[in-house]
Amino acid sequence: MSLGLIVLLPFFGALLPGLLVRAGRDTAAIGAGAVTLLAAIGVALNAPEVLRGGVVSQSLPWLPQAGLMASFRMDGLGLMFAGLILGIGLLIILYARHYLTKQDPFGKFLSFLMAFQGAMLGIVLSGNVLMLLVFWELTSLTSFLLIGYWRHLPEGRQGARMALGVTASGGLAMLAGLLILGHVAGSYEIADILAAGPAIRSSELYLPALILICIGAFAKSAQFPFHFWLPQAMAAPTPVSAYLHSATMVKAGLYLLARLWPVLSGREEWVWLVAGTGLLTMCIGAVVALFKDDLKGLLAYSTVSHLGLITFLFGLGTKAAAFAGVFHILNHALFKAALFLVAGIIDHAAHTRDLKRLGGLMRLMPLTFLLAGIGTLSMAGVPPFNGFLSKELMLEAALEAGHAFGPLIPVAAGLAAAFSVAYAGRFLIHGFFGPVRHDYPEYPHDPGPGLAISPLVLAGLAVAVGLMPEPIAGGLVRLASGAVTGAEIDTHIALWHGLTPALGVSMAALLGGAVILAAYRPLARGWAATPRPEARLIYGQIETGLRRGARALTAWLLNGALSRYLGVFLVVTLAAGVWALGGAPGPETRPMLAVPPGVAVFWALLVLGSACVVAFHRTRVLALVAVGIVGLMVSMAFVYLSAPDLALTQISVEVVTVILMLLALNFLPKRTPAPEGAGPRAWQMGAGVIATLTGLGAGALSYALMRRDFAFEPISDYHLANSVPGGGGANVVNVILVDFRGYDTFGEITVLGIAALVIYALTESLLGGPASRRLIAWTPDQARAGDRHPLMMVVASRVMMPIAVLVGVYIFLRGHNTPGGGFIAGLVMAIALLMQYMASGFAWAQARQKIYYHVLIGLGVLIAGFTGIASWAFDRPFLTSAFGHVHIPLLGDAEIASAMAFDLGVLLTVVGSVMLALASLSRIARRAGGEVLSGLPAPHDDDAEDRR
């Protein structure tokens, strides 16, 4: 089975439970379990190759242009992790089926769990660090969902948020670190990065990369000072704690440290940072764990401590230590998952996890006691359990490091070991020993097989590894640590090494642990009385501070004064323009064109019109007239400056725009009141200054541009040369629109259609809201014209209609070769239709409307789209055009291009959009003025019914 498929399988599996849970919780669990098993079989099929010492890899092109491949690889380390993820995953699914109650949405739980499983498999099987990072973030997200699974519990939500905040921020740091790493190595493939070890270690970017990657790994693996999220995550259901927060996810950071061990270790900074953090975390976690009364809290801090132990081992940078670290990953996963499941069983049976309320469970829950005994003794490092073996190796490595870095290291390691003996003992003794009590919240009993099987398997493995380390785990650990160090490992694990110094420290730790536990009561009183900083609260304060700051900043920036936003926007743009373009622009290379007197008149009208817009803007109709004049003059400029298509478009848009504004102005105040008070007047002055500067800036920029030649060769020569031979049209502007840049045009007509639909939707909501009442009660603020539909105009417009449509068709047909085309034709036809509305009234026109404008818009976009898709049938890219000559009787030779169908789509969309926008406005007008209808039949008059 290919590695990519193995990674994808759990994600498919995440979809299953949602459906299967309808057939029962068992079915859902079996479905999820079957997918997990299938993935495990897939891993097993690839295992022989890895066991022979090879690396299984697979590479799929993802974004090959950018050098990105979806590559997967599995070596010994990946195999061990994949085995842990899937094996423990299977046990967790079984346990969760019996742990969660009927009220808990089980399908959702399994979906989250499977998605997590896929993400975790992705991390350990990725062959590319960027892809690894994607999966890394996915584990943060799924962990967030799983911690907050009981979303009615506030601590669940808080814990989930904190876990996400810490691990995702760490992920950002790691992204930066991995980018540096990839930059130095020249590739983001793990294989290439591993090969570039010496270059990375000698790079000056080594230290930043190391620190950033370590922040990410430490945050994920709950290392000091990021450890505090893990105990908070204990609000998750216990199966989640066992799976994510002891066996797998928190080991992702360790996986990364192990993965990059050959690259990053070998410099002193690595030892100080990684081993130092690990040692500190190991000690802090062990001490705090002792004083936790909550079983899961105790286990959480113990997990922090053990993760610190493994980090410490990887940090030492020796092969023997790396071997011990890998071995402890395996051992810790086994005994800690088992212990979490035991804590869950106790919680399930006694309805409490508080050690102060427990005790005497040995007689009531003998099986659970057995499981807890194996787990805690292994955790304490008591022979012959598996935890003892790796703890011995750790102490050996610490003693070794003591020669190089001073005796503090073995002393600290020994102390942490003693405390771990104490807290493990406390779990067992305070929980199970002593007399049977009579005040448990619920009378405890041993669990049924559903809850017992999973911890039994894990505890059984812990014993088996302890008794027969070589046949069961030796080969796998050697293989995995060989993959970590990139060298042959020949260490053999044995229960009995003879009387070594490590054994001495181990015995001392056992003794010390017993002493600490015996003195627990006074110690706990002292602990409670000692003031100490709480990382969780500090984090909360930082978070609250950030949130307050962000809110204050937002309130300051967005205070609701839109004109102030626009002012800021203009000033910033202006400043950016001056900053970027200020300075000498170089010599002027283009001569000025001469100015004929007629053109000067147009210019004068335009400038005068602009001045009038400003001067008369308080009298709105006048300002609108002035805007119309300016628009007309702009189209004249297009006429003169060799842009006939633009002139036609501008002039027809002008007509439509002015009608639209007039319609709106009917309901808006006709005058803008003059500003009153000092503040508004000052604002007007400021606006004048800003506007003057903006205008001068834009003018200067365009002048500087026009007087200079193109800085680069324009691409238009290609369009000019290929318009006729390639696009089959002489009007280059039209050919660009429908052919060369047809994809742009396709997007633009879509935007046009969306804008019109938004206008329609706005009208709908307006007519349904309070505005509707206001409209019905509306009285015109100006005298109406005597005759609303003058006969002359009605007759003229009806005669004009077919002529105007014909002109539109003509403009459309000739558009490919002479000025014209779909946009202009669409606008002309829309104007012809508009005239009917104006002359004969909305109801009259609407009664005769055969096709809805929405349909026109949709049809237009579809036709344009299908024209593009049709070229796929000829194995050409989207929107490749074809053309040929057709002989039409009477009319003669005509050129038909497929682009014409596209242009038809443009035309329909333009007609539909313009008409829908204006018709929406007229609907508002009709809601307000009843007499529009007078004397006219209105068979399909929805609005009139609305009004009644």
Next chain:
Amino acid sequence: MEVLVATAIAAMTGAGAYLVLQRESFPVVLGLAMLSYAVNLFLFSTGRLVVGQAPVISAQATGYTDPLPQALVLTAIVISFAMTALVVMLALGAFLERGRDTIDLEDDPEARP
């Protein structure tokens, strides 16, 4: 000629910017329309000014102006119409709902974000 086009752009931009900074909706709409004219003419002018050489291929033509800015501006004109229509509708809707024509929300406690 270049001076005329540049001053025209300056005049329209200035008028547009001034209107956009007003506190009532209708002048802002007019200002946006003026700014669209200015921007369209500006974009067009990046193809440099050429007289009597429309980009329509023919045997008689002595040369052609740059067609690409024209094609871009053509769609821009139509899109700016759609935008103007949308803004007009928003202005009208806001006026009809609130009974006030101002665009600032600062003295309207209910509408504050």
